[in-house]
Amino acid sequence: xxxxxxxxxxxxLVLTASGQRVIDIGKKGEGKIGINLSSFKTGSDxxxxxxxxxxxxxxxxxxxxxxTSSGGGINVVGSCxxxxxxxxxxxxxxxxxxxxxxxxxSYSAPASSVRSLAHKAAxxxxxxxxxxxxxxxxxxxxxxxxxxxxxxxxxxxxxxNKRQITKDRSIVVGPGWSPDRKNVVYTSYKGGYPNVYLTxxxxxxxxxxxxxxxxAISPDGKSLxxxxxxxxxxxxxxxxxxxxxxxxxxxxxxxxEGSPCWSPDGNHIAYVSNTSGRAQxxxxxxxxxxxxxxxxxxxxxxxxxxxxxxxxxxxxxIGGRYRIAMINPATKNLKLVETDYADYEDPSWAPDGRxxxxxxxxQYRSSIYLLDTLKDxxxxxxxxxxxxxxxxxxx
Amino acid sequence: MSNKVFKFMFLxxxxxxxxxxxxxxSKNPNTGLYGSDAGLYGDPLLGDVPLEGxxxxxxxxxxxxxxxxxxxxxxxxxxxxxxxxKCEAVxxxxxxxxxxxxxxxxxxxxxxxHDYNLxxxxxxxxxVRDYLxxxxxxxxxxxxxxxxxxxxxxxxxxxxxxxxxxxxxFAIY
Numbered sequence: 001x002x003x004x005x006x007x008x009x010x011x012x013l014v015l016t017a018s019g020q021r022v023i024d025i026g027k028k029g030e031g032k033i034g035i036n037l038s039s040f041k042t043g044s045d046x047x048x049x050x051x052x053x054x055x056x057x058x059x060x061x062x063x064x065x066x067x068t069s070s071g072g073g074i075n076v077v078g079s080c081x082x083x084x085x086x087x088x089x090x091x092x093x094x095x096x097x098x099x100x101x102x103x104x105x106s107y108s109a110p111a112s113s114v115r116s117l118a119h120k121a122a123x124x125x126x127x128x129x130x131x132x133x134x135x136x137x138x139x140x141x142x143x144x145x146x147x148x149x150x151x152x153x154x155x156x157x158x159x160x161n162k163r164q165i166t167k168d169r170s171i172v173v174g175p176g177w178s179p180d181r182k183n184v185v186y187t188s189y190k191g192g193y194p195n196v197y198l199t200x201x202x203x204x205x206x207x208x209x210x211x212x213x214x215x216a217i218s219p220d221g222k223s224l225x226x227x228x229x230x231x232x233x234x235x236x237x238x239x240x241x242x243x244x245x246x247x248x249x250x251x252x253x254x255x256x257e258g259s260p261c262w263s264p265d266g267n268h269i270a271y272v273s274n275t276s277g278r279a280q281x282x283x284x285x286x287x288x289x290x291x292x293x294x295x296x297x298x299x300x301x302x303x304x305x306x307x308x309x310x311x312x313x314x315x316x317x318i319g320g321r322y323r324i325a326m327i328n329p330a331t332k333n334l335k336l337v338e339t340d341y342a343d344y345e346d347p348s349w350a351p352d353g354r355x356x357x358x359x360x361x362x363q364y365r366s367s368i369y370l371l372d373t374l375k376d377x378x379x380x381x382x383x384x385x386x387x388x389x390x391x392x393x394x395x
Numbered sequence: 396m397s398n399k400v401f402k403f404m405f406l407x408x409x410x411x412x413x414x415x416x417x418x419x420x421s422k423n424p425n426t427g428l429y430g431s432d433a434g435l436y437g438d439p440l441l442g443d444v445p446l447e448g449x450x451x452x453x454x455x456x457x458x459x460x461x462x463x464x465x466x467x468x469x470x471x472x473x474x475x476x477x478x479x480x481k482c483e484a485v486x487x488x489x490x491x492x493x494x495x496x497x498x499x500x501x502x503x504x505x506x507x508x509h510d511y512n513l514x515x516x517x518x519x520x521x522x523v524r525d526y527l528x529x530x531x532x533x534x535x536x537x538x539x540x541x542x543x544x545x546x547x548x549x550x551x552x553x554x555x556x557x558x559x560x561x562x563x564x565f566a567i568y
Contacts, residue, residue, distance in 0.1 A: 143509070148546065171545045174510040187513065192455025193540055194513060209446035209453065211517040211541050214510050227514050229521060229539065232443035234514040253443060256472070256518040258511035272511050274470060279511060300470075302508040315508065346508060364552050390509055 033129065034072030035065045036096070041079040047087050047111040048080040051118045057158065058122030058136040063354060063376045065126070072096060074129055087111045091121055093128050103128035115161055135350035139394040140357060141165075141175040141184040142368060146386035152186055152199075157350065157357070157393065159368070159381040165199055166190075174259070174390055178217050181394045185215040185224070196226055206239060214259050217241070218266045218286075225249075225260035225269050225286075236260055236271055238286060249288050261306050263329075270294065270304040270312055270329070281314055283329060294329060301325075307349035308395070313356050315345040324358055324371060337371050339378065344369070348393040357381070357391045444525065444534045453538045457498050457566030461488070464548075464562040465523055470507070472518040474526050482523055485565050486530035496536030498566040499523045503544045504557035516541035523563045 037056060042048040059065040065074075078090040086108065093103035103125060109117045116137065123134035138157040143150050144164070152172045155162040166172055168190040175186040183199045190197075195204035196215035206212040210229035217224055224239045231248065234256040238247045250257050255275030262269055263283075270283050276293065279300040284291040295301040298316030305313045311326045318336070322343040327334045337344075342362035349356055350370070360369040360380075367383030368391050382388045462485050465478045474482065488494060501520030503512040520539035528534050549556035 150545070171542070173513060173543065173545065187510075189542075191451060193450035193453070193538075195450060207450045209448050209450050210521075210539050211513060212450070213513040213541075229446060229517045229541075231445050232525075233521060234517045256514040258514040259508060272508075272514075274515070278470065279507060300507065302511050317506075346510075 032066035033064055033074055034068045035059055035074040035076060035125075035129075036068055036070070036072035037076045038069040039075065039077045043079075043081040045082045045111075047082040047114045048089075050114045051080045051087065051089060051121075054115050054118035054158075055122050058119055058134075059125065061158065061370070061379065062122065062126050062134055062136065062352070063372050063374060064130055064132065074102075076125065082111050082114075085111050087114055087117060089117065089121060091125070093125055115156060119156065119158075132354075133352055135352040135355055135393075138351050139177075139181070140368070140381075140391050141177060141186070141394070142382070142391040143172050143175065143389050144386055145366075145389060152184065152188075153388075154184065155382070157370075157381070162382075174214050176216050176261075176392045177394045179219050179221050179395060184392075185217055187213045187215065196224070205241070216260045216262060216269075218262050219264065220266055223286075225262065225271075227256075227258055227260070234258070236269065236284070247288070249284055249286075250291065259303055261304050261312075263306050264308050264310070270306055272302055272304065281312070281327075294327060294332065295334075297334060298323075298325070303346045305348050307353055308351065309349070309353035311349075313347040313349055315347060315358070322361075324356060326356075326373065335373075337373055338375065339371065344371070346390045347371075348391055350393050351395055357393045359389045359391065444528055446539065447535060454496075454498065454568040455540075457568035459500075459564055459566050461494075461567050462565040464564045465519075466558065467519055467561040467563070469504070469557070469561065470515065472501075472515065472522045474522050479526065481565075482526045483530060485567075486527050486532050488567070489527070489532050489536065490530070494567040496538065496568055497527070497532075498538045498540055498568065499527075500564040500566060501539065501541040502546060502548070502560055502562050502564065504560040505544045505547065505552070506557070507544070509543060509545070512543035513541050516543045519561075519563050 042052050056067045060067050073096055075094045075096045077092050080089040089107045091105050094101050107117050119136040122136040126134040135157055140157055141154050144153045149169050150172045152165040152175055153162055154165055170188055170190040173187040175184050185198050187194050188197050195207040195212045197204050208228055208230040213227045215224050215226045224241055227234050228237050236250040236257045252275045255273050258272045260269045260271040268283050272279050273282050281295040281301045281304045282291040282293050298318045301314050301316045303315050313326045315322045316325045322345045324337040324344045324347045342360050345359050347356045347358040356371045359366045366387040366389050368381045368388045370379040370381050463481050465481050499520040501516035503516045524537045524539055527537055547560045549559040
């Protein structure tokens, strides 16, 4: 919890327009940094209108800012114009009171990629003002279910720019990103049996007899953690992506393993096992050895995701509903994210280390939500026309 | 050697292997962590009989209409005594040389994560496979395929539906 307290405390001490007041963003809704974009000039074309509206939405969604048209501790001036197919944006960011310039930058891109340009500007403004990494440029890989099949979809973290990646009329489960953000690893039945695939590669990464599932690529890109049953029981394995060499990490004849994820340093793997009688989360060294049981609370725990902030987010069945929790693996300090009556599952850390993307199921319909672990309001990202599940946020 | 004698010897060898493996378990570093849970959870009767080759080499579909599904308790992969007869009917069929083999398809209910349910479904299929092996079916003609929670039999969202969805289905090829 120490690190989190540090986050709410230290990094968010920001001077406002008055130059005196200390802002604490940890408190709900209060203390966001007012950011004023009313002097930002846009052309009459649709691309530059999109740019400014996406930029404003991103800044609001970051949780650190409140976009305002009067006052505000931070002033963004500049312009956005599109000449033909090319878009150009100039951005200057000032502290309103001292007129100190925090960022001065020009962006240029094809008008067709206006949204990613705005996301980039939003992340750079956030970094210039707070020193924090943003999430606006992150992408989501997720599963869209309609009828009996499901397909892999990739979109921006704001839910826009959706692209259907698979068109196999098969079943897709559990997508995750390659560390270079370029590809998605996922389980599919397109070859008749559950195999692990990587986008942009026709041949499966793993297709042994039995189960091949839950692939997760190590931060150094060299190995794949996955669940296989080739030796007669579902167990956790490592597969070298260069040599194909296999290493079995667990040996639990009385249970099954699932959902591996890597620690940020790539030395450990967190995963689910029901060897205790109920599904709980364990950690094991990538070299193998004795696993450590991490979770004890809740009747069951699933879907660990180990964030760059060191915390493992997971879903836990507590009082008959699924909730999102985060745990510090060193201290085992646990924190539940406040949510409503619905079921929240499959959490994935956004790269800002503050937000969690997850699925929310209510009335048997699943949609994708963005939760703020610093208690700002939660936001619906994607919903409707079928079920949206298992979101994975790019690093 | 008659077929019956061979089967008997095969079973003895399997039983011996199982006894040997459980003997080794006490030396396993994981025992401290898992030992106390002995018998709580679906214990494949023989267990750990490897699945050979690449999934691309195996038939991916079969006839599901011939035998009834085997049903399971929540988060359990134990073949209950009252469900065992269904496995025995399949073993009889295959041992008589009717059909080349079987794909045992494991399913779960919708509770728990999509990802974890793949492993649970697979374990249900493997528990049935292990039982078939103990009944003398050649391991190399029993494939397993977990569908996790992706292919429910009942679209409902209550215990009545969940009970129908926690199952292993026999697809004879």
